[in-house]
Structures are given as C-alpha cells and as structure tokens.
Amino acid sequence: MAKSYSLAFVTIFLLTLGSCQSLEQISIDYLQPANLSFPPQLRKVAIVNNISNAPNNKLIAATEKIKEGTPLVSRSTAYANGDPKIATESLAEEIAHQNYFEEVVICDSALRANDKLARESTLSQEEVRQLASDLGVDFIIALENLQLKATKSVRFLNEFNCFQGAVDVKVYPTVKVYLPERNRPMATLHPNDSIFWEEFGGTAIEAASRMIPDKQMLEEAAVFAGTVPVKYFVPMWKKGTRYLYTGGSVPMRDAAIYVRENSWDDAYELWNQAFEGTKNQKKKMRAALNIAVYYEMKDSLAKAEEWAEKAQQLAKKIDKKNITDSAQTSIDDVPNYYLTSLYLAELKERNVQLPKLKLQMSRFNDDF
Template sequence: MAKSYSLAFVSLFLLLFGSCQSIEQISIDYLQPADLSFPPQLRKVAIVNNTSNAPDDKLTPQTKKSKDNRVEISRAIAYANGDPKVATEAMAEEIAHQNYFDEVVICDSALRANDKISRESTLSQEEVRQLASDLGVDLIIALENLQFKITKTVRYLEEFGCYQGAIDAKVYPTVSVYLPERSKPMATIRLNDSIFWEDFGISPTEAAAQIIPTKDMLKEAAEFAGTVPVKYIVPIWKNGKRYLYTGGSVPMRDAAIYVRENSWDEAYGLWNQAYQSTKNEKKKMRAALNIAVYYEMKDSLAKAEKWATTAQQHARKTELKKNTDNNKINTDEAPNYFYISLYLTELKERNAQLSKLKLQMSRFNDDF
C-alpha cells in the first residue's frame, strides 16, 4: 500500500508545475491486498457485535489549560465507549461494499448484553459453531471492543484573525476473526485511527458552538471506527494520482492527446519513439516515466518498476551533478528525482504485494 505519499506527491507536483514543465495529472484505481488471507471456500461471513453493554458511555472531560493562551484557548480530553451497534453495521456495510465475500450477514445486537462489567472476551468454539450454524456462514468477524479518546480544542488563528473549534477523535476498535473448526480466533486485530472535525467563529464561544454536536460526533466516530478494520480483512480498491510529462516535443504532446482519449497503446508508441530518438537526459527521463505509468495502467508492475528505475537514473544525471547522499538532497533542486523516487517506492511496494493479492483474489480466477 502507498501509505503517506499523498502530501509529498502534491508538494512535488507544485514544484514540477512551477518549473516550466508541462505536466498532467491522471487517476488510477488499483487493488490493495489485505493483511489476512482466507481460503477461497470461505464465502459467507457474519459480522457480529461481541462487546459488553458499556455501563457508562458519557463523555467525562478532563480540562487542561494551554501554556500559551494566545494560540490555544482551551483543551478538553474525554474518554468514551463507542456505540458498537453503529460500528458493527458500518463494518458489515463496508465489507459488503468490497464484493469479496458472496454473502455478508450482520448480527449487531450485543452477544454479551447481560454482562454486568464491560470486558473484552473472545467467543468460545461452541459459540462460534452455533453462530455459524444459525447464521448460515463460514466464518465470524466480531467487534470485541471499541474505545474513544476525544480531544476538543479552541485555538486562535492569528493569520486568519478568527478562532477554530476542533475535535480530534481517536478510535480504538478491536476485531477478532473466528473459524468454526478452530478453538481460538484465527486473528485478533487491535487498531487505532482518528477522525477530525473543525469549524470557525469570530470568538472562542462561537467557534466552540459551531463545532459538531457531541451526539452526532459520537455516531460519526463509531461509523468511522467500523470501517477502519476493513482494509486488514479484505482487499480494497485504492485511488492514486499519477503525473505525466506532456511537453518538450511533438510526440510527447501528441501522446497526451491519446491519453485523454484513453488510447494508451498509441500513447506508449509515441513515448517509446521519444525515448529512443534522443540522447537528452531530461527528455529520456520524461518519456521513461510516462512509459512506467503506461505499464502500471496495464497492470505490468515489473515493467513499470523497470522503467521508473530508468527514469530515476536519468533524473539523477540531470539534477544531481555530484554523488550526493539521497538523504541530503534538496527537494527544490531535484523535484523530478524526488517525485520519481517516491513513485518508484510505491511501485516496488505494489509489486512486492502482487503475489499476496493474487492469492487472495484466486476465488475470482484472477479476474480483477
């Protein structure tokens, strides 16, 4: 998976765009493999709520004063139990949306509703067998626990002359995967992620009042928490941004027209022509990068990685005149090299995960 490249890509795109080069952005959708892999015969799944009824799900704020009242006016931290019913429904809906299993069944009523004390307790093998039989499924995915840490702040934004009210909710879902033939969970996943809201006002009171109401915030946080484990359980589609060089020669400009018409093979022919017909390192770099994107669009990741490596080598020759440590390169001085290097890293990760993805998608006869 490409993890934290979006901001870097945007920043480098701005650098490239401002350097008198013609660049075009395109989107690409691709499958990202899950952490867990299931045998193809497991086709029906139940999503269940295995949390205890929480004795107290109210926010209990702990207010902390900021050291610098000129910037942060107030800060309150609160802890709460998330709504497991809402989270279970959101998880079931998101898993169903991925179309990986033939059938997704939901059981969002708490299996441990009679517990007197909130606790995290896995299902016994007998409970799993009974549930699987009753629900007609091959495996059980259970929400075991859901906790929130919520931070509410009011800040003065000096550069805008207004106040910001913000809520940052950290969600901590715990999910277990059960198979009827196993005495213990196949896997238990303890995750954390965060969701953020903000609003603005001309005074601290107005900014705090404008922010999302607590009831709505807790509901949206629970829905978000339910979606967090999905990418660990089933392959999901990811949308990425790619950039193509579109200027510098007639073949490159004509190829850009073919891309807009979705005629990628014709565009590739012109890029290859542009690459083979010049000795100019910059022109070779641009054509090679575009060819790498072409092969990625064709799902030929090994070839895409090869051409991205070639583009990186040309970029190094044009932007790095000396043998420089990669960790000390100035991004402003070598924007092409940095962008291509980030892209190459993502391609290598995708290529390394390809065998795992094919294994997970074998239930569809590799038709994905």
C-alpha cells in the first residue's frame, strides 16, 4: 500500500532533526479557480430557494448499541431536512462576499412554498426567464435540496482522564445553475462537507449536557451548508504554508532576515549566490527550494516550478541510496526528496489551474 504525506507533516518531521535542517514557515495566499466557469457577460446572479417548506424539521435519531470495553460510551445518528431559508441566505452572502459578480440578488422565499410534501423540482425555462426578468439578473443559482446527517457521540479520553461529547454534522446541499436561454440546468451540484462541535466533562452525563442544543446545531449547520457550494461558482483565496531553509551559511541566515523584512529581491540575490557558489549538493538543494518559493511569491509559477524541479533532482541525488519503488520507503529514509516532491506537486497543480483562473478573471482584465 502506497504511503501519502502532507507537506506540513514532512516539514514537522524535518524540524525535529535539529538546527542543521533550519526551516522557517511562511504563509502564502493565492487564488484558486472555481469549478465552473461563467462567461464575463454573466454579471448579475440571483440566489433562490427552490425547496419546499418542510413541515417537520425534527431530528430522526437512531441510537447504536455500544460494545463493552471500548472508550465509546454512546453514539446516535440522526437525519433532518436543513433550513433552506438560512442556507440560501448564507449562500448568497458568501458569494457576494467574494466580489466576483457585479450584483448578487437573493430570493429566499420558497418557490415551492405551497407544496404539501418536500420535493426536488427543476425550474422550467419559462420559470427561469420570468425569475431572471423579475429580479433583473443574468442567471440563477438555486438551492434545490438540503439534507443533514448528525452523529452524536460521547467517549472517554483516557489520555486526558475526561469525557468528550461531540456532534459531527454532514451537510448535503443540492444546487442547480440556470441560464434563461437554456431549457435545462447548466449544472447540477451535489457537494458535501462536515461541521464539528465538541465539549468536555468530568462525567459522561456532564459532557453530553454541554453539547450544542439541537436548534442551534441545525441553524449553524444550515449556515455552513450555504458556504459549501461557493467554491464551484467563484475563485476563492486559499491560505497555504511554505517553508524556507534558513541555516547552514551566513548568506542563508541573512536572506532569512530579508524575508522577515519582506525584501524578497534581496533574499533572492543571496540564495542565488549560495546556489552558484557551492558544489555541495545539499546546500544547492536548499537554495534552489528557497528560490522556487521566491518565484511563487512573485507569481512567476513557471519559474517556481523550474527551480522546484532543480531542488527535487538534487534531493534525489542526496537521498538516492534510499529511494526505491517499494512501499516500504518512508519519510525517514528520504526526507529531502519527500519535501521537494510534495512542494513540486503543489506548484504543478497551480500551473495546471492557471489558464482556467486567467479565463475566469478575464472579467477583471486579469487583475488578480
């Protein structure tokens, strides 16, 4: 079975090796493209609630039988219809917050309010045209369904000698995108995600009593559900973590000071000197990885990928004796190769997404 590691895990491992591996963590914010791309002329959008008003929104719970001798004291799973009004408002608010569309209009009153039973019902082209005309928008994003699955549990945490009460809610919104000129939805999305709460107590009863009340849980879960589909519609900012080698020589240490002062060009000059001025493969690898981060910070992703590849090839030579195709190869054996490879993979993914992002941001003349 192949092993998988996150960049953060690899770096935590490297940090434990000692000062000779000196690594410094920095944050980077970058835009990721939306899953869907909309033509620039689609500037005004309406977010509508196309869900029937559910007559009964109570949790329907089923308690599980717990095996003796386990830390788990109790667990139950419950299902409910999410509050569509709250979720629609949350979806509209979050899309508007991204400042991607010129105007975001909300229609949170249920279009199917007179239905006797909750159901999914695709809007007809005539309904879409009428809604778009009435609301003065170019297209419509409709919340069509919202289901919740809540798992409540109480368990004993032996290492802390206390009880944990936890609620994990999985949200399942269904969203459709409608264009007035199309007789069918442009897209139908079924994203899902989870939101989690926990409390602690000296006894199982105390931990359970402190758990989030059902009413509050349902409201917060509906708000959260509204945020889940947003990444499908608008480019989103993502916060990433990058790592720089800061030790091993005076230039590398001085470069780290420049980075803290946000003088990246000065830092680059020292890293480049360090790379060109040594034949030591490990020192070259560290300088190359830092230069890759420099180019990423400068939004020169092609150059960043080029330098990350140099760092990976040097790391491969450094760790060569332990690199095999075997699943037994671990981070302990090839820490440099794992670190550079994972960073290179992230850069390649960003480069693959760049044309799509540029297309989506063309409405702003690529100003991003």
